Amino acid sequence: MSEQVVRLIGEAGRGGIVAVCDHASNRVPEGIELGVSPDTLDKHVAYDIGAGGVCERLARRHNIPAMLSDISRLVIDMHREEDADGLVPTSSDGILIAGNIGADREARLERYYRPYHDALESWLDAVQPGLILSIHSFTPVLESDPAADRPWEIGLLYNQDDSAAQHAIRLFSELGVTVGDNEPYSGKQLNAAMNRHAEAHGRPYCAIEIRNDLIATETGQARWAAIIADVAGRVKLALESAA
Numbered sequence: 001m002s003e004q005v006v007r008l009i010g011e012a013g014r015g016g017i018v019a020v021c022d023h024a025s026n027r028v029p030e031g032i033e034l035g036v037s038p039d040t041l042d043k044h045v046a047y048d049i050g051a052g053g054v055c056e057r058l059a060r061r062h063n064i065p066a067m068l069s070d071i072s073r074l075v076i077d078m079h080r081e082e083d084a085d086g087l088v089p090t091s092s093d094g095i096l097i098a099g100n101i102g103a104d105r106e107a108r109l110e111r112y113y114r115p116y117h118d119a120l121e122s123w124l125d126a127v128q129p130g131l132i133l134s135i136h137s138f139t140p141v142l143e144s145d146p147a148a149d150r151p152w153e154i155g156l157l158y159n160q161d162d163s164a165a166q167h168a169i170r171l172f173s174e175l176g177v178t179v180g181d182n183e184p185y186s187g188k189q190l191n192a193a194m195n196r197h198a199e200a201h202g203r204p205y206c207a208i209e210i211r212n213d214l215i216a217t218e219t220g221q222a223r224w225a226a227i228i229a230d231v232a233g234r235v236k237l238a239l240e241s242a243a
Contacts, residue, residue, distance in 0.1 A: 003029060005116045009056055010065030012127040017064045017232050019133040020120065022079040022193050024052030024068035029112075034074055035099035045092035046072050048137040050215030055135050057225035064133065064229060067123055069116055074100070076108045078116050079136075079193050087113075094144035117196070124197055131164060131236045132205040133228065134194050137212040138184050154224075155180030155209035157187035159195055163242075164204040167235045175227065184209060204239050206232065 007025075012018050026047040028034060040046060055066035069078045073089075074097055080087045088108055090100045124132070140150050154177055158165040165181075172179045182188065187207055191199075198205035208228065215221045 003111065003115075004070050005112050006119045007068045007070050008065070008123070009068070010059035010063070012065040012123070012129070014128050015130045016127070017131045017133065017236060018124070018127060018129045019055045019058050019064050019066040019135055020193065020197070021048070021051050021055045021066060021068040021135045022077075023048035023073045023136060024055065025070045026072045026074075027070055028072050028075055032075055033099045034097055036074070036095065036097060040095055041072065041074075043093075043095075044137070044139040044212060045095055046074050048073075048135075049139075049212040050210065050221055051135045051137045051212075053218065053221035054210065054215055054225045054228070057222050058133070058135075058229055061222070062225060062229035064232065066135075067120055071112050071116070076113050078113060079190070081192050082109060082113070084192070093139075093142055117193075120193075120197055124201075124203070129203065131232060131239070132194070132198050132203055133232055134198075134205060134207040135210070135228075136208065137210045137215060140211050140213050150184050150211070151178060152180035152183055152209075153178045153211050153214060155183045155185070157182055157185060157191060157194075157207040157209060158205075159187045159191040159199060161199050161202075161204070164206050164235050164239060167238045168206045168208075168231055171231045171234055172227075175231075177227070180209070204236075206235060 026041045058064040059066040156165040
């Protein structure tokens with residue numbers, strides 16, 4: 001791999017719980033001009049605010065190793081199919097990404113996207129995890145639709161396989177968390193990474209969206225990592241008991 005596109009934190013054992021974060025970083029590689037302001041790179045359109053920090057704490061404090069993307073979603077979105085319109089976004093939440101108009105899509109696929117997914121595939125094949133946590137975050141207020149109500153603290157997304165998600169929804173709810181069932185996005189439409197690396201292999205997973213104002217600080221990241229680690233452990237036990 002000619003350029004770092006992933007960060008791996010922790011050593012995974014076979015059959016355990018692992019975490020994946022497709023939008024952990026707002027890093028823009030040298031030589032790519034997105035044509036956006038520096039402020040834009042600090043917004044949710046550039047990366048999933050707080051999600052990388054949650055994964056770091058899952059790995060370092062809760063023994064849930066994590067693989068994180070190290071490329072901004074504005075360069076190429078690791079959580080889209082190769083042929084998706086939004087793979088190299090020209091706009092996001094009403095913000096124009098002018099530098100991506102006419103960008104060399106194939107070059108970015110070859111340099112960043114495919115190496116990321118190859119690394120993720122190799123890692124998961126070697127580990128054969130008992131549960132994958134796909135960690136994302138969402139903004140409480142969309143700039144393009146500020147009136148949209150987004151009351152959830154956490155959301156569980158899934159496509160065809162909701163076995164782990166339904167356990168997690170119940171367990172988070174029992175803790176008093178406001179949980180979205182395929183909200184604020186539906187995994188029926190947006191589940192690319194887990195469709196490829198989990199559902200296609202029959203691997204149980206929880207695709208988790210955390211409201212980003214809850215994990216914008218290290219304190220919030222530590223709190224939610226602890227909650228997620230607890231729920232994940234109990235989800236894995238429930239799946240094993242049902243097997």
